[in-house]
Amino acid sequence: MSPAPPPRDRWYVLAVLTVVYSLNIADRFSISTLIEPIREELHLSDSGIAFLTGVALAVFYVTLGIPIADLADRVSRRNILAISIAVWSGMTALCGLAHSYWQLLLARFGVGIGEAGGTPPSTSILADKFPPARRPMALTIFALGACLGAWLGSQVAGEVAERSGWRAAFLVLGVPGLAVALVVALTVREPRRGQLDHSPPAAAGTLGDTVWFITRQRSAVHLLLGGSVATFWSWGLMWWTPTFLQRSHHMTVGQAGQLLGLMHLIAGTAGTLLAALLMARRAAADPRYVTRLLGWVTALTTIPSIALYWVQSRELATVLLWVFVPAVYFYIGPILGLLQNVIPAGMRATACALLLFIANVANLVLAPQLIGWLSDWFAAAFSAGSESLRWALLLLAPTGFWAAWHLWTSGATIREDVARAS
Incomplete structure (x- = not known):
């Protein structure tokens, strides 16, 4: 195990990569905030706009993520990251120049290609900047980028769209990323792989090696499945919540964006920092504490996630959202940090990409498209009108349990799995 990097260097890198993550998340929240004006202008159904805004991004984002991460386990992660930021930022700006369904679809494909190279290299770099006991805390702070990005993509996009149209919002969010790409390329130093682990780093494993190792780590399997279902539940609900507020509670795009933006920034940051505070010391002593806390928080906050789409009062729905939103962020950093600890150094970027x-x-793909189809079906089968989206969201919400x-369950074998990985 090599000496830790100077604190100033690792905290600087953490700050820069947190900004990078915020830009990644901002794009997704901008498109979900702008669903209704885009849908109305392009005359699309709910399932049609779900394909354009969700599936179009995911086609390349999810298929290229693993091969790019596999490459990041072998070559410069810093360079891959800088190129990826430039691509997705440029294509986000091009969304603001689109004037047809097909132009916007092609731009969304490009955003997905760029974003595929964002998070896996970032988490792998941070794993080599912070020692194992500090990784859950560091990656929880990294997850603050999601709060900042959600604020940018919700409030900023909503306000710009209300004043200048949805195209201007994409331009405002896309262009600054080009400067951030340059900062990463010029100021972030590539760390030596596995320099802070307790044993010499193994050579980079193949995708098959990584998958095989994960299948033998029960905790890793449950972390992958738990993280995936949690995103299906929480981010799937949040994807359609701006549209729900506009339809069922008659908000403008600017009002919905401002309300949700503040929630993401304030409540999301509170949830993320609370996770870091609760886990910084206890995670080092016993990672089972982290898994139990994650399980309890997710189960308890599933209840308000159901209720907020049921109540008719805008005020009560707003209160329930303030309770639910912190949970959307609470699990991100801890899961990323725990996963890094149950996977060997040479497989971490690929394991993150699998997650x-x-x-x-x-x-x-699944959550937005499923909600879109269900909303269309409720509207046609039961003449539900604007309330069709409410019923679709109520079917998704219980998946938090x-x-x-x-x-x-990931805590059952996590101590043994950490020892095996290191």
């Missing part, structure tokens, strides 16, 4: 592959199929079971 992202399954999770993003769940929250970018499923996620909670996986997260709790």
Whole structure:
């Protein structure tokens, strides 16, 4: 095990990569905030807009994520990351120049290609900047980028769209990313792989090696499934929540974006920091504490996630959202950190990409498309009108209990699995 990098260096890298993650997340929340004005202009059904905004991104995002991560386990992660940021930022800006369904579809494909190279190299770099006991805390702070990005993609996109149209929102969010790509390329130093682990790093494993190792790590399997179902539940609900507020509670796109943006920034940050505070010391002593806490928090917050789509009062729905939103962020950093600890150094980027592959199929393809189809079906079969989306969301919300079971169960063998990985 090599000496840890200077604190100043590792905290700087953590700050930069957190900004990078925020830009990644901002795109997804901008498109979900802008679903209704885009759908109305392009005359699409709910299932049609779900394909354009979710599936189009996911086609390349989830299929390229694993091969790019496999490459990141072998070559410069910093360079892959810088190129990826430039691609997705440029294509996000091009979404603002689209004037037809096909132009916007092609731009969304490009965003997916770029975003595929974002998170796996970032988490792998951070794993080599922070020692094992500090990784869950560091990656929980990294997850703050999701709160910042959700605020940018919700409030900023909503306000810009209300004043200048949805195309201007994409331009405002896309162009700054090009400068961030340059900062990463020029200032982030590539760390030596496995330099902080307790044993010399093994050579980079193949995709098959990584999958085979994961199948023998019960905790890793449950972390992958728990994280994936949790994103299906939480991010699937949040994908359609701006549209739900606009239809069922008669908000404008700017009002919905402002409300949700503040929730993501304030409540999401609180949930993320609370996770870091609760886990910073106890995680080092016993990772089972983390898995149990994740299970309890996810199960308990599933209850308000159901109720908020049931109640008719805008005020009560707003209160329930304030309770639910912190849970959307609470599990992200801890799961990423725990997964890094149960996987050998040479397989971490690929393992992260596998998690992202399954999770993003769940929250970018299955959840949005399923909700879109169900909403269309309720509207046609029961003449539900604007309330069809409410009933579709109520069917998705209870899946939080499923996620909670996986997260709790991952603790059964996690101490043995950490020892085997190191």
